[in-house]
Amino acid sequence: MPSTASSASALPILYSFRRCPYAMRARLALAESCIAVELREVLLRDKPNALRQVSPKATVPVLVLADGQVLDESLDIMRWALEQHDPSGWLHPDLNEMLDVVAGNDGPFKHHLDRYKYGNRYPGEVPLSHRSGAVAFLETLEHRLADGALFGRQISLADVAIAPFVRQFANTDRVFFDGLALPKVQAWLAEFLSSARFVHTMKKVPRWIEPTVADNDSDADDAHRGVQASPPQTSLISPVSKK
Numbered sequence: 001m002p003s004t005a006s007s008a009s010a011l012p013i014l015y016s017f018r019r020c021p022y023a024m025r026a027r028l029a030l031a032e033s034c035i036a037v038e039l040r041e042v043l044l045r046d047k048p049n050a051l052r053q054v055s056p057k058a059t060v061p062v063l064v065l066a067d068g069q070v071l072d073e074s075l076d077i078m079r080w081a082l083e084q085h086d087p088s089g090w091l092h093p094d095l096n097e098m099l100d101v102v103a104g105n106d107g108p109f110k111h112h113l114d115r116y117k118y119g120n121r122y123p124g125e126v127p128l129s130h131r132s133g134a135v136a137f138l139e140t141l142e143h144r145l146a147d148g149a150l151f152g153r154q155i156s157l158a159d160v161a162i163a164p165f166v167r168q169f170a171n172t173d174r175v176f177f178d179g180l181a182l183p184k185v186q187a188w189l190a191e192f193l194s195s196a197r198f199v200h201t202m203k204k205v206p207r208w209i210e211p212t213v214a215d216n217d218s219d220a221d222d223a224h225r226g227v228q229a230s231p232p233q234t235s236l237i238s239p240v241s242k243k
């Protein structure tokens with residue numbers, strides 16, 4: 001649930017991790033909505049204190065709005081962004097129906113995906129049986145994709161929320177994925193991955209370096225005291241053209 005934080009910034013701040021599928025969906029919605037943010041790329045194994053302060057659960061993505069409000073669930077960020085501006089109607093299909101389908105992704109599919117992809121982290125689990133469980137979800141998507149997208153002909157919040165996870169599944173064993181009798185899912189994923197919006201939001205950005213007290217108090221003598229200059233700390237997501 002959104003909460004509030006005291007810090008304020010001219011632009012909303014997005015804590016993100018480039019390869020996180022939850023962060024991908026948030027970045028995609030922000031780009032679609034033409035909302036510029038200060039993008040703070042973090043390392044999950046070395047999270048900045050600033051992230052923990054605004055969201056103690058410290059998952060990414062986290063969006064801190066200019067008024068200090070904190071959104072620390074990817075779907076909340078998507079909905080907030082699209083409520084500001086939704087040029088392609090990603091919120092047009094019935095929201096509850098979309099959220100139901102996304103729940104199948106975030107729940108059972110993600111459960112199976114983790115145990116298939118990271119088998120060594122789950123002793124006693126059988127990765128291949130989780131692969132079958134994940135395929136069962138992909139089969140439900142195959143039926144939904146009759147008209148090209150999960151809800152009709154145009155992509156919506158549901159497509160954008162789910163595709164980053166299907167990408168992870170496909171990348172785990174590309175030969176297996178390509179051999180599945182799921183032509184619509186395969187074509188849908190290929191189109192998503194080649195879209196300008198996805199390529200744009202996957203651009204590599206330098207890791208955000210949290211300012212230290214020394215940085216805040218920096219003066220001309222810092223160079224002589226060994227205070228290192230930080231790499232660029234902000235990157236903006238700019239609007240992308242529609243494909």
Ligand SMILES: N[C@@H](CCC(=O)N[C@@H](CS)C(=O)NCC(=O)O)C(=O)O
Pocket residue numbers: 017019020021022023044058059060061072073074075
């Ligand atoms: N329900 C959250 C899940 C976010 C999530 O679990 N993100 C992962 C990265 S993909 C994370 O931050 N994990 C914490 C960690 O690895 O320490 C959302 O939708 O935003």
